[in-house]
Amino acid sequence: xxxxxxxxxxxxxxxxxxxxxxxxxxxxxxxxxxxxxxxxxxxxxxxxxxxxxxxxxxxxxxxxxxxxxxxxxxxxxxxxxxxxxxxxxxxxx
Amino acid sequence: xxxxxxxxxxxxxxxxxxxxxxxxxxxxxxxxxxxxxxxxxxxxxxxxxxxxxxxxxxxxxxxxxxxxxxxxxxxxxxxxxxxxxxxxxxxxxxxxxxxxxxxxxxxxxxxxxxxxxxxxxxxxxxxxxxxxxxxxxxxxxxxxxxxxxxxxxxxxxxxxxxxxxxxxxxxxxxxxxxxxxxxxxxx
Ligand SMILES: [Zn+2]
Numbered sequence: 001x002x003x004x005x006x007x008x009x010x011x012x013x014x015x016x017x018x019x020x021x022x023x024x025x026x027x028x029x030x031x032x033x034x035x036x037x038x039x040x041x042x043x044x045x046x047x048x049x050x051x052x053x054x055x056x057x058x059x060x061x062x063x064x065x066x067x068x069x070x071x072x073x074x075x076x077x078x079x080x081x082x083x084x085x086x087x088x089x090x091x092x093x
Numbered sequence: 094x095x096x097x098x099x100x101x102x103x104x105x106x107x108x109x110x111x112x113x114x115x116x117x118x119x120x121x122x123x124x125x126x127x128x129x130x131x132x133x134x135x136x137x138x139x140x141x142x143x144x145x146x147x148x149x150x151x152x153x154x155x156x157x158x159x160x161x162x163x164x165x166x167x168x169x170x171x172x173x174x175x176x177x178x179x180x181x182x183x184x185x186x187x188x189x190x191x192x193x194x195x196x197x198x199x200x201x202x203x204x205x206x207x208x209x210x211x212x213x214x215x216x217x218x219x220x221x222x223x224x225x226x227x228x229x230x231x232x233x234x235x236x237x238x239x240x241x242x243x244x245x246x247x248x249x250x251x252x253x254x255x256x257x258x259x260x261x262x263x264x265x266x267x268x269x270x271x272x273x274x275x276x277x278x279x280x
Contacts, residue, residue, distance in 0.1 A: 021258060025232060027239050055201045056261065060233045063214035067118045067127075069134065074113060077135060081105070081142050 010043035020046060024053045101145050108154040109141055115155065115235060116162055122230050123166050125219045133169075137162040156237065160245045163227065170223065197262035199269060217267040225260035232257055 009015075015036070022028050023036045040047045116137060120130035140161050141148070148157055218226060231237045231245060239250045246253070 017258070018254065021254070025239065025257075049198075052198060052201065053261075056199060056265070057233050059201055060214065060218075060229065060264075064122070064218060064230075064234050065118075065212070065215050066114070067121045067130070068114045069117050069131070073131065073134075074110065077113075077138055080135070081138065084139070084142055 009045045013039070013043040013046055015040055015043060015046040015050075017049070020050050020053055023050065024057055100150075101142075104145060104148065104150055104154075105142060108150070109138065109158060112155045112158050113138075116158055119159060119230055119235065120162055120166065122215070122219060122226065122234075123163075123223065133162055133165055136165050140165070153241065155235075156241045156245055159231070159235070159237070163245055195262070197265045199265040213271060214268070217264060217271060220267060221260060221263055225256060225263055228253060228257045229260050229264065 019028075019036060020040075023033060023040075026033075028036060040050050113134065116134050117130055120133040120137075121127060124130050124133060137158055141158055148154070218229060221229070227246065228242060231242045232239075237245065239253050242253045243250045248256075
């Protein structure tokens, strides 16, 4: 257990930038994730970084535009598939 | 034979078509053009139908379709840039992944970022080189795992991670530049 000093790693901190990114990307196992969340609380530098990286990911996810195809695009796609060799006519749905 | 056909149609309708909008979003950000993006989606589904027998029912249809679309885009990109086919695209780019392990910070608490329109963030994303944009789209927008991204792009997980790290840094820098243009300077 160490002292929290803002802007610097706790002397016992085992977190790395890589581990922080793996945690926000859900790339750690459940056990590793639990351990990370416990450990990150002990280091002001890493907990701050973790929160900022998480916010950035959420920011991107909420701001980047999602596109939607029109129903007519899907119908015409099915029609084209229906005319492909190996297909027997109309699409079922 | 008819039964096979029905099963294939079922896979197509139930496992492939639900990803159409996600594929369109991916294609749109790669091509930054709605018409080209729709062509890429159509090409992806035509190929998926042609090769449906090599797809195993109930496996990862979304990753399989994204891989087809990404390859279709890269082929088109190569043709346009007249890059020789003998040069492996990913090998060529791998060099650029090895640099920059620094950590770039962005103060999202500043309201300028919260007020940023999706269009502005989309533009910053679309200005990234295609290989960096791809990992952001796959990971942060579509939620693919490192393993899935590795299979879609065809590069090792370590490269995925370093590329993602760099891509995020580049995007933060671009957004910061954008904010600076709007009169916000980091304290
Ligand atoms: Zn730390």
